[in-house]
Amino acid sequence: MEEEASNTPKLPLHGRVAIVTGASRGIGREIALHLASLGANLVLNYNSSSTQADLLANEIINSSSDSQAITVQADVSDPLQVKKLFDEAEKAFNTNPHILVTSAGVLNPQFPTIANTTVEDWDTIFNINTRGTFLCCQEAANRLTRGGGGRIITVSSSVVGRNPPGFAAYAASKAAVDTMTRILAKELKGTTITANSVAPGPTATDMFLVGRSEEEVKGAVEGTPLGRIGETKDIAPLVGFLASDAGEWINGQVIRINGGFVV
Template sequence: MATTAAAAAAAEMLPLKDRVAIVTGSSRGIGRAIALHLASLGAKLVVNYTSPGSSAQADAVAAEINSSSPGSAVSVRADVSDPAQVKSLFDAAEEAFGSPVHVLVNSAAVLDSKYPTIANTSVDDFDKTFSINARGAFLCCRESANRLKRGGGGRIVMLSSSLVAALKPNYGAYTASKAAVETMVKILAKELKGTGITANCVAPGPIATEMFFVGKTEEMINKVIQECPHSRLGETKDVAPLVGFLVTDAAEWINGQVVRVNGGYV
């Protein structure tokens, strides 16, 4: 009985023990915080990055995880807008840990820091936004639907944005790309019937990351802070625990949902 109790306690402390998780765009920002949090719950992590310039940051995240749990993380470069590279990302995860992937969290995204109106958005910038944010999410969803572990424990979480609810000017392409993701995930959850895999979106509000600050004036930042009931920007630590919960067994009954985490911003 003591052994059973100890095992139950260990499972509660490490609900993702030995489960393999891929977190795209996890060399920095929200993705980094999610990767570190999932590792703290016992998961084995694939830390994904896209640009060569992010290699050192991704390696640092993997090293931080491995410092407390050796052999629990690898960094893998892959562009989520490229189907071959998304496939290779899953291949690398399976090869590194000898197990099917249990969890996919898609945090990779781009935001046009010029903050143009729709009338002033170039076709190239629109295409770039949709290529990463919508096409990338689709490719990650498709690969996950075909390759995540069946029979329970399979979890898909797509990062969206509370802008889909707020509908602020100057974010037209970005918000539209995230609205597409939310719609796709709600349909995917139904299509995965019988697999034990859940699919949800987490939609943060303004979070103090490099992507949020780039291109914004102090006046723009202060306006966002004033609009939040807590009178502050969100932090990555406000988002990661929610994602962590959604990928555990305890969240099985949460499926096909969009959870907005924004401090009451919208």
């Protein structure tokens, strides 16, 4: 039996530590589950959904991949809390993190026009989507492991390529993420850390569905050549590939994953 165990091939992310922000639900949750299935140990960031984060951690720990998981509450727009997130990761797993996925994000479900967007709403969206990504990427650039396996994967949006009315603050915040990620990839030259952005289209999550009418959802379905909106399980495998050694040659890219909704 011991010989059989020793001959079992290791999973692609075995022994690596992945921090996923906004991991308690939606795309972030699915990404965390997928990275765990590839063997990674997970640091699950959440801001308010502690029960959902704890349930996810238990699901990962009890899975067949032998991955471990911890939950860390942190507001990604606060630099001290982002530092704490990375400190907790290093303390829990006794190593520098290998992978960062910035999935935390917010959207105003009322979809106000620019004329009706409040300064407070604009600031909230940029604080989480852009400032939060910046702070996490800044910490990762200084603290991710060097010499192989270092991956920064930001989560953007295909809405940047569609520019629909009512999405000015959200699209602008994600366009900034795209630009920042491309520059970061160049600045990390010599570290072997890659930086890429994944940009989902309409995906069946609370963020997409809340505030939209049945007709609006139907419009997104009709606008997609594959005849449906995305599911979280459509997004996670791409992130898993980018996080693995197989994705090493992809760097500084913004990859739209939307079934053809935006080209």
